[in-house]
Amino acid sequence: MISIISFVLSAVVSSLVFGAVHVLGFDPSSPVAWGQAVAKTMESGVFGLALLILYWKTRNIWACGLAHGLFDFFAGYTEGLFVPTGDSGSSYINTGEDGVRILITYFIIAAINAVLTFIVWKKVGKTIDFEKIRREW
Numbered sequence: 607m608i609s610i611i612s613f614v615l616s617a618v619v620s621s622l623v624f625g626a627v628h629v630l631g632f633d634p635s636s637p638v639a640w641g642q643a644v645a646k647t648m649e650s651g652v653f654g655l656a657l658l659i660l661y662w663k664t665r666n667i668w669a670c671g672l673a674h675g676l677f678d679f680f681a682g683y684t685e686g687l688f689v690p691t692g693d694s695g696s697s698y699i700n701t702g703e704d705g706v707r708i709l710i711t712y713f714i715i716a717a718i719n720a721v722l723t724f725i726v727w728k729k730v731g732k733t734i735d736f737e738k739i740r741r742e743w
Contacts, residue, residue, distance in 0.1 A: 648713075
């Protein structure tokens with residue numbers, strides 16, 4: 607039981623850190639910027655959790671890199687449509703006229719990522735041998 611708790615704690619912390627590094631350098635003077643930072647942290651953090659589950663299952667960092675690269679490619683491909691960059695100090699935060707739309711988009715993407723991560727966990731999570739992973743670390 608202790609090993610499962612340590613895995614859950616490490617998953618939460620590493621997912622939050624993974625999400626938070628995506629919004630470093632934003633201007634904290636705007637409530638919309640804070641909302642976007644929280645939403646982007648959630649969105650990226652949930653995706654980071656999915657990558658962590660993928661790593662736990664495959665024990666292959668290349669699979670995670672490929673998944674992250676594909677996600678970034680498709681997200682970058684549509685970046686101009688959904689998240690225009692501005693002079694906010696972060697490419698993910700824009701407090702201009704599209705600020706609220708970007709905020710809503712981040713929450714929608716976070717919800718979609720949460721559903722997809724839940725599906726991955728239901729299909730893959732039960733087959734992960736946490737005791738074996740703990741012994742090998």
